[in-house]
Amino acid sequence: MSDRRIAWGLIILAVAVRVAAVFVLQSHKVPHSTYEHGEIAENLLAGRGFAVRFLGSDGPTSQQAPIYPWIVAGAYAIGGVETPRSLLILELGQAVLGGLLVAAVLALAREVAPGCPWVGWLAGSIAALHPTLVYAATHVQVALLAATLVTAALALAYRTGRTGRDRDALVTGSLLALLGLTDPILVLVVVGVGWAIVMGRGIRGAVRPLGLVGLAFAVGVAPWIARNGKVHGELVLIKSTFGYAFWQGNCTLSEGTDKVVRASVERVLRPKRSGLQGVNDSLWAARHEAGYLDDVALTAADYRELGAVSEPERSRILFRRALVDLKGEPGRYAKLCLRRLRYFVFFDETNPKTRSLIYRASHLALTVAAALGLLLARAELRWRLGPTVIAVALIALFHTLTIVSVRFHIPIEPLLGLWAAASVSRWGSTSTTSVAVGADGLERLGVEGRRLAGRGGLFHPVA
Known part of the structure; x- marks a missing residue:
């Protein structure tokens, strides 16, 4: 009962802190803060379907994964298109x-x-x-939902490995499908998911659960992939924008991100009024001042050329352009990758919002605490954290090789928090391995366990 009270206390605390942030920062009153998600949501409500203006053409799109724009459309349906009321509803939902x-x-x-x-x-x-x-709860962005799905999918994977139940495997696969339809890059955690299941069941015992996970995932994403095939006339796996993102992170004018480095950003960052809301307003103003790389790297002729071809082909054209730019400067790609890794591990210096001392101090504290937590954790716990480590490593590697941004780091931060917390296991009184084996043994024994449970200490996990 004490554990349950603490859990509920932490859940309520999380919601309360985020609700307070929503009302204190007033981000729902910031204009032009919904970007592509808001435009797609508006088109959905207007009957134009899942569409957006993108790279010189306006029409059906796979530029974004579908889940979050649908959520934004739900808020718009209640509170009006991009009104403070609808954004407040959305942000409170994110709280x-x-x-x-x-x-x-x-x-x-x-x-x-x-x-x-x-x-x-x-x-x-x-x-x-x-x-x-x-x-993150005060922004119209997919990162918080993605973080929740990444964490939940890994939790269910460990549970599937422990129980071997078909139901748990199907739920795990369904969560992975939702994650893919939210941010397909994060499906890289499937390697960690598979490892967690094999860790609990062994290779032979994991075959059926892994098959069910794959089946649930395939069934979940298939309708959207079929829709993409109908819209674009070719196979598009959830999103069409890998080449576009690679171009943003690697073209001649890129610093490794999608932001533009402007001297004017520093002037805009100076708060015009005191308090947290004033700081937040200045961060938003600086973000709008920085803009996207597209604003300076693409000409009107570029937009005409790109707008004349299909959406997937636009992405391929930009990908080829990025490769030409990189070939013209040997060694630059390696430098960009190292820079992106630094931005990902520490902070993105091209993003105006990372200028905040609160952000930098908390980000560095979490990074250092996560590294120390893994180092100080008991050996058996460090081994059991392996699936989360490979999930984080693959996500970091992908963004190191393509493009990086602050929002890409948010989905792994709950896992880093778990690593940081692992340090206290060294001073715990119970072995994680013995408890896990004991819990699994209790489940397998079933009826006999209930019959013999009256014998003092017989089914204590340590025993």
């Missing part, structure tokens, strides 16, 4: 989602370190209070 994120972190911690409740409590506290995760 509640912050509570679900904490619940997912607690579930993952219970699976990874079942004998160390303090690991879960500390990880849950980090997820509830880490400034970037709180601030």
Whole structure:
């Protein structure tokens, strides 16, 4: 009962902190803050379908994955298109989602370190209070939903490995499908998901659960892929924009991100009024001043050329342009990759919002705490964290090789919080391995366990 009260306390704390941030920062009153998600949502409500103006053409698109624009459209349907009221509804919904994120972190911690409740409590506290995760609730962006789905998918994968139940495997695959339809790049965590299942069942025992995970994932994403084939006349796996993103991160004018480095940004960053809302307003103004790389790298002729071909072909054209630019400067790609890795691990210096001392201090603190947590954790817990480590490593590698931004880091931050919390396992009193084996043994014994449970200590996990 005490554990349950602490869990609910952390969930309520997460929601309360995010609700407070929404009302204090007033981001729902910032104009032009919804970007492509808002435009697609507006088109959905206007009967034009999943469409957006993108690279010189206006029409049906796969520029964004479908889940989040549909959510934005739901808020618009209630509160009006891009009104402060609809954005407030959306942000308050994301505040509640912050509570679900904490619940997912607690579930993952219970699976990874079942004998160390303090690991879960500390990880849950980090997820509830880490400034970037709180601030994300005040933005119309997919990062917070993606973070929740990444954490939940890994938690269910560990659970599937422990129980072997078909139901758990199907839920895991369904969560992966939702994740793919939210941000397809994050499906890279499937490697960690598979490892977690094999870790619990062994290779032979994992065959059926892994098959069910794959089946649920395929069934979940198939309708959207079929829609893309109908719209574009070719196979498009959820999004059509890999080449476009690669071009943004690697063309001649790129610093490795999609932002433009302008001297005027520093002037705009100076708050025009005091308080947190004043700081937030200046960060938004600086973000709009910086703009996207497209604003300076593409000409009117470029837009005419790109607008005359299909959306997937536009992306391929830009990808080829980026490759030509990189060939013209040997060694530049390696430098960009190293720069992106630095931006990802520390902070993106091209993004005006990372100029905030609060952001930089909290980001560096989480990074250092995560590294120390892995170093100090008990050996068996460090091994059980392996699936989360490979998930984070693959996501970091992808963005190192293509393009990086602050929002791409948010989905892994709950996992970094879990690593940081793993340090307290060294001072715990119970081995994670023995508890995991004991819990699994109890489940397998079933009826006999219930019959013999009256014998003192017989079914204690350590025993």
